[in-house]
Amino acid sequence: MVYIEEIASRVGQEVTVRGWIYNKRSSGKLQFLMVRDGTGTLQVVVFQKNVSAPLFQAVDRLTQESSVVVTGRVRADERAPGGYEMDASDVQILQVAEPYPITPKDHGVPFLMEHRHLWLRSSRQRAILRIRHEIIKACRDFYDSRGFTLVDTPIFTPAACEGTTTLFETRYFDDTAYLTQSGQLYNEATAAAFGKSYCFGPTFRAEKSKTRRHLMEFWMVEPEVSYAELDDIMALAEEFISEIVQKVVVGRRTELATIERDVGRLENVRPPFPRLSYDEAIRLLQEKGLPIQWGDDFGGDEETQLSQQFDRPVMVHRYPSKLKAFYMQPDPQRPEVALCVDVLAPEGYGEIIGGGERIHGHDLLLNRIQEHKLPAEAFRWYLDLRKYGSVPHSGFGMGIERVVAWICGLEHVRETIAFPRMLYRIYP
RNA sequence: UCCUCAGUAGCUCAAUUGGCAGAGCAUCCGGCUGUUAACCGGAGGGUUGUAGGUUCGAGUCCUACCUGAGGAGCCA
The missing domain is CATH 2.40.50.140 (Nucleic acid-binding proteins)
Known part of the structure; x- marks a missing residue:
């Protein structure tokens, strides 16, 4: 055999x-x-x-x-x-199989999605999922070899982590619970226990987004580092992405060839990545003629324009605080901007990492929770972290499916996961 | 939630100005001793997304709805 x-x-x-x-x-x-x-x-x-x-x-x-x-x-x-x-x-x-629906000829996306359980047998889909596997393994190896401890965070949560985003609601016996949209808040607790920790699991967003970059259920890897500041976490993100890409380029050449990916563009992905402040990014976009003002968030067009200026991922830091989550640490030099960073993948693939430095002062954090009208009781434990040996700490989250889509050069994230959960499609 | 586009055989698509419902692949039958998405011959396979409307006549024009795709907003 x-x-x-x-x-x-x-x-x-x-x-x-x-x-x-x-x-x-x-x-x-x-x-x-x-x-x-x-x-x-x-x-x-x-x-x-x-x-x-x-x-x-x-x-x-x-x-x-x-x-x-x-x-x-x-x-x-x-x-x-x-x-x-x-x-x-x-x-x-x-x-002897019954007549097989997926023939060696062309098929449309709706038909293939309806037969996703069979589509997985095709050589292209197998190559993509093998690359996904390699990426996930590279993520684990990266943190495991640097002294991080994997501490997974819960999927059932009692309340919103970030209030603004729509959550999937579910019954939890006699209570209401929500499916997690990020393990980050819990990571802050585990980072104070282990120094360096990360979680890796599914996250859920009930947003009615219907684009090539969105899934309702997606996987995220989120490291959190005690005592790390913004520059530390940017260096970590840069090293992290580079290592993942190079491991795929070396270890999955056959699969990259199967899906006809231009490997040359991936080989460029090595430190240092360009760093751009939000201010510089706005100036650059205005020079390109885009109608964007300081204080606006980037849309799809803006992200594409920015990422196409560089041959490797670009790190945009210090966004206006009001565009970011309540827990972002303000820049002491300029309190109107946050010590945060987004990493935009090249070739128009958009944001793959979002993160930054978290507020470590108790009173400031309490103020932000109140300003955002979040249920204070649900955040009691989170505020506790600022009472018992609070230290500066930072982390980020990386969406696996967007990274797979970028590395594989795919049109849509739906092919990056075996059974994608999308707006209006939960079968098979 | 909003905008745009598309629904014809199991699949991918044709059907001229509103005038007979078609092809390739798949399936079944037959042929071929080196095929490369094999090829050649034959057969079966249709409520043209649904419901109305206009017309002598609608796949084609009009209205509503359903389903799907792409995008916006929002996000990883």
């Missing part, structure tokens, strides 16, 4: 491969089965003279995605896709 990925080392041997029929071609007394097993694709040649007549008939009736166990001798052959093929001596048929 072997996997197709190791077939090159089995030339001359008789082996058995288990998989599914990806495609089939025949020429009279000769049939070519393209067998896929998840690790690769292998051309299996069935000669009429090498198998029994009933078996040859049965093989002739195999449909796309039928499950088979094939046994035969492995041979190198230039005519075979991939350079190797198997001369079948036996084909065991587990199931």
Whole structure:
């Protein structure tokens, strides 16, 4: 029993491969089965003279995605896709598949999304999800090797973390609970316990956003570092993104080739990243002729314009406080701006990281909670963190799906996760 | 919530000025001893998203609704 990925080392041997029929071609007394097993694709040649007549008939009736166990001798052959093929001596048929909806021809997005559970079998979707896996592994390795402790935060939460955003509401026995939109507040508690911590899990936003960058359920990795200030966290973000990209470029070259990603553009992604203050960004956009004023937030056009000025991610820091969450530390030099940073991915992929320094003074934080009309009782524990050995601390969150979309060069984040939850689509 | 666009065979799409509902792929049957999204011949497959309206006649024009896609706002 072997996997197709190791077939090159089995030339001359008789082996058995288990998989599914990806495609089939025949020429009279000769049939070519393209067998896929998840690790690769292998051309299996069935000669009429090498198998029994009933078996040859049965093989002739195999449909796309039928499950088979094939046994035969492995041979190198230039005519075979991939350079190797198997001369079948036996084909065991587990199931003849019903007519498969996804044919080797073109399909539209709505149809493919309706069959997402089957679409995952295509080589393109498998390549993307393998890259996603590599990215997630790189995130874990990055923090694990730097002394961070993974401390996951709850999915059921008692109240809004940031008030402004729409939350998914759910019953929690006799109470109301909300699905988390960020682990950050809890991370601040764990960072005070561990010094450096991170969480990695799903987050939920009930916003009626219907664009190529939005999912209702997405995964976020969020590091939090005690005693870190804005510059520290910007350096961390820069190193973090660079390492992820380089690990994919080195470790997933085959998959990047499958999806025809321009790897050259990824190889540029190394420190230092350009740093731009919000003030400088506004000036740059105004020079480009965009009608934006100091105090406005960036929309899609602005983010695209900014990111297209650079060949690597750009870090925009010190936004006006009123554009940012209540917990952002004001800049002591200019209290109207916050010590925060957004990282915009190149090629128009938009914001992939948002973060900054958190307010560590108790009274200022209490004022902000009141100004934002947040339920103070729900934040009692959060204020406690400012009573018992409060220190400056910073962190950020990175949206995995947007990073996957950027690294893979995809049109839409829906292909970056196996089963995307989108506005008006929760099937399959 | 708002704006734009699109719904015709299982899928991808045609159908001229409003005048017979079509093709390729998939499926089924037949042919081919090296196929490369194989090819060749044949067959089955339709409430043209739904409901109204205009007209001698509507896939085509009008109205409403449904579904989907792209975008805005908001966000990672």
